[in-house]
Amino acid sequence: MDRDCCLRVFACEQNLLSRPDGSASFLQGDTSVLAGIYGPAEVKVSKEIFDKATLEVILKPKIGLPAVQEKNQEQIIRNTCEAVVLATLHPRTSITIVLQVVSDAGSLLACCLNAACMGLLDAGLPMKSLFCGVTCALDSERGIILDPTDKQEKESRALLTFAIDSLEKKVLMITSRGSYSIEELQQCIATSQKAADKLFQFYRDSVSRKYSKS
Amino acid sequence: MQIVHVLGLSVYIMLQMAVRAEQRVGQPVLPGDVLLMPLQEGEQEEEENSALLALRVPSQTRLRMTCGPGLRQRGGSVLVTRSGILCHRIPVLYWVDSQQKRYVPVKGDHVIGIVTAKSGDVFKVDVGGSEQASLSYLAFEGATKRNRPNVQVGDLVYGQFVVANKDMEPELVCIDSCGRAVGMGVFGHEGLLFKVSLGLVRKLLAPQGEIIQELGKIYPFEIVIGMNGRIWVKAKTTQQTLIVANILEACEHMTAEQRKQVFAKFSDNMM
Numbered sequence: 001m002d003r004d005c006c007l008r009v010f011a012c013e014q015n016l017l018s019r020p021d022g023s024a025s026f027l028q029g030d031t032s033v034l035a036g037i038y039g040p041a042e043v044k045v046s047k048e049i050f051d052k053a054t055l056e057v058i059l060k061p062k063i064g065l066p067a068v069q070e071k072n073q074e075q076i077i078r079n080t081c082e083a084v085v086l087a088t089l090h091p092r093t094s095i096t097i098v099l100q101v102v103s104d105a106g107s108l109l110a111c112c113l114n115a116a117c118m119g120l121l122d123a124g125l126p127m128k129s130l131f132c133g134v135t136c137a138l139d140s141e142r143g144i145i146l147d148p149t150d151k152q153e154k155e156s157r158a159l160l161t162f163a164i165d166s167l168e169k170k171v172l173m174i175t176s177r178g179s180y181s182i183e184e185l186q187q188c189i190a191t192s193q194k195a196a197d198k199l200f201q202f203y204r205d206s207v208s209r210k211y212s213k214s
Numbered sequence: 215m216q217i218v219h220v221l222g223l224s225v226y227i228m229l230q231m232a233v234r235a236e237q238r239v240g241q242p243v244l245p246g247d248v249l250l251m252p253l254q255e256g257e258q259e260e261e262e263n264s265a266l267l268a269l270r271v272p273s274q275t276r277l278r279m280t281c282g283p284g285l286r287q288r289g290g291s292v293l294v295t296r297s298g299i300l301c302h303r304i305p306v307l308y309w310v311d312s313q314q315k316r317y318v319p320v321k322g323d324h325v326i327g328i329v330t331a332k333s334g335d336v337f338k339v340d341v342g343g344s345e346q347a348s349l350s351y352l353a354f355e356g357a358t359k360r361n362r363p364n365v366q367v368g369d370l371v372y373g374q375f376v377v378a379n380k381d382m383e384p385e386l387v388c389i390d391s392c393g394r395a396v397g398m399g400v401f402g403h404e405g406l407l408f409k410v411s412l413g414l415v416r417k418l419l420a421p422q423g424e425i426i427q428e429l430g431k432i433y434p435f436e437i438v439i440g441m442n443g444r445i446w447v448k449a450k451t452t453q454q455t456l457i458v459a460n461i462l463e464a465c466e467h468m469t470a471e472q473r474k475q476v477f478a479k480f481s482d483n484m485m
Contacts, residue, residue, distance in 0.1 A: 021316040040318060040344045086286075086295060090318070091380055093344035121245070124314035126284075126295040129246030166246040207297050208242045210313075213467050 007147045007195055008107075010114075012206050014122040020098075022123025026115035028147060030105035033112050035119035039095030052087040053095050059112065060100045073109055077116055080163040080173045086126040095125060106149040107135035109161045109175065114199065121207060129167035132199040134192040136160045138180050144191050160188050164196040166203075232291060235279070239302040243284075243310060247294040251279045252306055282309025313413035317342040317442035319378035324398070326407070326440030327386060329369045337365055339373070339386055342409075342442045346383075349373060353387035355395035363400070370402040370446060372438055401438060405448030406455050412443050414466045425465055425473065432480050433458060 008029030017023035020036035040053055047054045057078040059070045066074075081097065097119065099112050113133030120127060137148035137156035145152050153159055158178030165172050171189060180188075235249040243249075281287055284296035285308055294300075298312030317325070319341065327339035327347060337349040349371065354363040365371070377385035388398040418425055418439055426437065435449035435458050445462060449455045461480075465473060 015313075021314070038316075040316065042344055089380065090344065121297045123316065124284075124296050124298070124312045126286075127245035128293070128295065130244060166244075167248075204242070204244055207244055211242045211299055 007198060008149075010199070010202060012114075012118050012202070014118060014206065014210055020119075020123075022119050022121070022125070024115055024118035024122050025102070026111055026118055028107055028111045028114070029149060030103055031107055031111045032102040033108070033115040034100040034102055035112075035115040036098040036100075037096070037116075037119040037123040037125070038098070039123065039125060040090035040093035041096070043092060043094035047094065048092050051091050053085070053090045053093045055082050055085065055087060055095050055097070057081065057097045057099065057116070060098065062101045062104060073112065076109065076173060076175055077112055080113060080131060081116060081120070083172050084127050084129060084131050084165060085120065086128060089126050104150070106151075106153050107133075107147050107161075109133060110135040110147070113163050118203070118206070121203070122210075129165045130200060130203055131163050131165050131172055132196050132203070134162050134164065134195045134199070136162070136188040136192060138178065138184060138188070144184075144188055146191060146195055158184075160185070162189065162192045164192060166196070166200045169193045169196060235292060235300070235308055236302065238300045239308075241300060242298065243294045243300045244297050245295050248288075249285075249292040249294065249300075249308075251290065251292060279306045279308065282307060284310025284312060311413075311416075313411055315411050315443065317412060319343045319347065319375050319384040320441070321375050321378040323378070323441040324372065324374050325386070325442040326438060326444040326446060327371050327373060327442075329365055329367055329371060332365075332367060337371075339371060341384070341386070341440075342444065343384065347375070347386045348383055349386040349388070353389055354399055355389050355393065365400055369400050370407065371400050372398050372440065374398065402446050402448070405436070405446050406459055407444060407446045408459055408463070409443050410445055410463060411466060412441070414462075415439055415441060415443055415445070417465070418445075418462070425462070428473070428477050429458065429461060432477060432484060 011027040012024060014024045016025060017036055020038055022037035023035060025032065025034045043054050055078055057074045059066060059074045061070055097116050099115060101108065110133030113131065117131050135147055137145040137152050138158040139145055139156050148156065158176060158180040160174065160176040162171055163173035232248040232250050234252065236252050238249060281292060284294060284298060286293045286295050294310060296310050296312050298310040301309050301311050325341050327341045329337050330340050330346060331338040335351055338346045339349050341347050351357060351362055357363045371388060373386035373388045375384055376387050388395060390396050417423055433449050433454050435447055438446040447455055447458050449458055
């Protein structure tokens with residue numbers, strides 16, 4: 001708990017694209033993701049849900065076509081967003097989140113989640129709370145590494161990514177690889193919740209900056 | 215032990231975040247922020263004692279609060295669902311003013327639509343929402359079953375929503391309740407239609423907004439502003455139309471002083 005959470009430098013820009021309804025680019029160290037949000041927009045009849053909005057996430061890799069891994073991550077991001085977005089307020093519409101990986105230097109899924117949240121904020125879609133993504137790597141020598149780089153990810157024994165909501169700091173999503181004990185999991189959650197506080201403060205600052213202009 | 219500690223932390227954070235609504239007016243709020251309902255006059259002193267105590271005050275003693283866009287009631291408190299500036303109007307009307315691009319139809323809004331199809335006795339109109347609005351051919355001034363209005367696909371219409379809710383197809387009309395057009399109907403066979411953010415439209419149409427009046431002193435021009443972020447302008451020449459459109463687009467991120475400077479520069483050039 002007393003471990004100081006050292007995230008890499010993060011930065012964000014909102015409303016940088018003209019065509020989508022909301023857009024954001026999120027940087028974590030050298031990892032960068034660009035998000036474009038469309039919605040509430042027209043929906044295909046085959047995908048229409050009569051009592052809520054259809055949420056769709058498209059993850060575009062830096063090079064090549066999306067493969068199984070991207071599809072898996074799309075699903076993870078979609079489920080996280082669905083837990084937070086108040087989709088029942090816009091029934092029979094579609095909300096599309098397009099995420100373009102600009103550069104991947106570790107903690108990509110966390111960066112995607114952060115970009116998606118900033119994009120949703122910019123688009124002004126109704127949400128119960130904010131969410132953020134935090135990645136923890138477990139190393140045999142150094143314990144928990146927050147927001148690991150590519151190299152640290154490869155060297156780690158286990159890698160855990162959490163999505164945390166801002167209202168009660170609850171865990172919305174966990175995805176992991178490698179082996180870890182229950183205590184380590186709890187430590188990781190506690191560390192991520194601390195890191196989430198920093199990220200939410202950053203969200204608040206960037207939104208304040210956006211609205212100070214008008 | 216760890217989990218108990220973590221839970222204790224999260225509850226503490228929640229209590230800390232719950233702020234009285236009137237203290238946050240004019241400040242940016244984010245989804246997930248919890249606001250406490252405003253208190254009645256007599257309750258103020260009691261409130262001073264402890265923030266924790268205020269949470270347990272039964273809600274019937276509080277004033278009835280009206281939540282506008284971006285706010286949702288949740289038990290005795292109000293949950294923010296959209297990012298933006300918290301606004302307040304007397305007595306207890308609160309809403310979040312946010313900058314958006316996508317329009318969601320609202321009953322009573324005046325919008326600019328593009329006719330996309332004619333089917334039987336209704337026109338389909340694109341208003342920029344998630345669904346096309348319907349516009350009956352009888353909803354024009356002087357229209358009868360025999361005397362149909364002359365509306366073609368691709369025409370611009372300025373109308374008002376009479377039906378707009380999340381579960382139904384939105385419906386437009388081009389007459390008021392007395393059957394008069396009052397400015398609504400088909401328009402704009404010349405001129406320029408462009409899209410701006412919904413925040414800018416609200417700024418232009420605000421009662422205390424002076425942008426249009428100030429701009430009118432430079433050039434005479436015709437303008438139609440729809441709440442759905444569409445603006446149509448027409449000035450004497452194409453060049454002047456484009457200038458007006460560009461100035462309006464640029465007004466979004468200008469303060470009143472910056473705007474006055476720009477307008478002054480234009481007036482000088484005109485002389």
